[in-house]
Amino acid sequence: MQDPEENSDQATSLPGKLSLKNKLWEIIFEAETPSGKFFDVALLWVIGASVLAVMLESVASIDLRYHKQLATAEWVFTIIFSIEYLLRIWLVRRPMKYIFSFYGIVDLLSCLPSYVALAFGGGTPYAVIRLLRLLRMFRVLKMVSHVRGANTIMRGLAASRAKITVFFFAVLILAMIAGTLMFIVESNQEGTSFTNIPVSIYYSIVTITTLGFGDITPHTALGQFFTSIMVLAGYAIIAVPTGIVTSDMIKVAMRPDETTDACPGCGIHGHLPDASYCRKCGESLETPETQRESQ
Numbered sequence: 001m002q003d004p005e006e007n008s009d010q011a012t013s014l015p016g017k018l019s020l021k022n023k024l025w026e027i028i029f030e031a032e033t034p035s036g037k038f039f040d041v042a043l044l045w046v047i048g049a050s051v052l053a054v055m056l057e058s059v060a061s062i063d064l065r066y067h068k069q070l071a072t073a074e075w076v077f078t079i080i081f082s083i084e085y086l087l088r089i090w091l092v093r094r095p096m097k098y099i100f101s102f103y104g105i106v107d108l109l110s111c112l113p114s115y116v117a118l119a120f121g122g123g124t125p126y127a128v129i130r131l132l133r134l135l136r137m138f139r140v141l142k143m144v145s146h147v148r149g150a151n152t153i154m155r156g157l158a159a160s161r162a163k164i165t166v167f168f169f170a171v172l173i174l175a176m177i178a179g180t181l182m183f184i185v186e187s188n189q190e191g192t193s194f195t196n197i198p199v200s201i202y203y204s205i206v207t208i209t210t211l212g213f214g215d216i217t218p219h220t221a222l223g224q225f226f227t228s229i230m231v232l233a234g235y236a237i238i239a240v241p242t243g244i245v246t247s248d249m250i251k252v253a254m255r256p257d258e259t260t261d262a263c264p265g266c267g268i269h270g271h272l273p274d275a276s277y278c279r280k281c282g283e284s285l286e287t288p289e290t291q292r293e294s295q
Contacts, residue, residue, distance in 0.1 A: 025091050028084070029262035043084070050077040078114040085111055097266035097281045156249030163244045171208065171237060178230055179204035185223045192219065208234040 023035075030036040053073050056062045063070065085107045089095045098104045179201030186194035193216040194200045203216045207230040218224050265283025277284055 021091065024087060025262075025264070028087060028091065046077060046080055050074070050081075053077070074114055078111055081107070082111045092264065092266060093283055094265040094281055101266060152249055156245055156251075159248040159251065160245045163248075164241055167241055167244065174233075175204045175208055176201055178208070178226065182218065182223060182226055185220055185226065186218055189219045193217070204230060207231055208237065210234045210238070 026033050027035045027039045050073075053070050056066070057070050057074075088098060088104075088107065092098045099108070180197055182204060183194050183197050183200035186192050186200070194203070199216070206213055206216075207227055210231060212231075218227055263278035263281065263283055263285060265278055266281040275285060
């Protein structure tokens with residue numbers, strides 16, 4: 001049988017523990033509170049400073065003079081990101097959902113480069129991975145003024161992916177046909193650059209997309225005619241995906257507004273105001289604090 005005083009101590013210490021965890025949750029995951037906004041803005045500055053340090057490290061003259069300071073700054077940023085990553089795992093109810101989510105993987109990759117460089121030596125090859133920290137800005141820019149626009153863009157792109165996929169393969173088939181025709185027309189010319197069909201398809205893709213590198217040029221009048229047709233078709237084609245994505249974004253923008261409340265289970269944002277459960281993991285959106293208030 002437990003001592004009543006021990007039970008009393010546990011009862012009084014439990015709210016303190018919950019309040020600390022709830023306070024950290026409010027700071028790290030919520031964006032509408034003063035502490036949450038301050039954390040988001042501070043994190044933006046840290047991300048920007050870490051990316052700036054990576055860029056400066058790639059300049060030989062600066063790295064030669066300030067290598068020690070840049071290395072120290074890199075470790076400071078890495079420790080900050082590591083602490084934040086571990087806190088997020090501790091705060092969510094379903095850590096595995098967060099760890100294997102898109103932003104969970106981005107958060108992990110933002111911490112790994114320094115540890116990998118320490119384990120295997122060298123640091124320059126991992127600079128590209130460090131630049132993934134820029135993706136964290138999409139997580140941080142979840143404040144009320146940004147969440148609506150961010151969700152509109154992301155969901156508009158997701159809604160149009162089937163149409164864009166069909167359009168992509170249609171353009172690819174057109175480029176293959178045009179490239180084959182250019183090979184037939186130009187391959188017999190002396191000093192031609194259309195030596196095979198893959199090279200000719202590359203030329204048609206560059207021409208249809210209106211890039212025009214100029215590394216391959218047609219010599220015959222018929223080849224120049226086909227090139228002109230491809231350029232004109234390219235200008236008409238460019239407008240198609242823009243219209244597809246724009247129309248889907250408009251449909252998404254007409255949907256009800258979403259909140260910036262984070263799911264206690266996986267930490268994802270973008271729920272409807274009347275939602276009771278997370279749209280991704282199904283966890284109840286009520287935090288321990290709100291549950292106590294409702295009681």
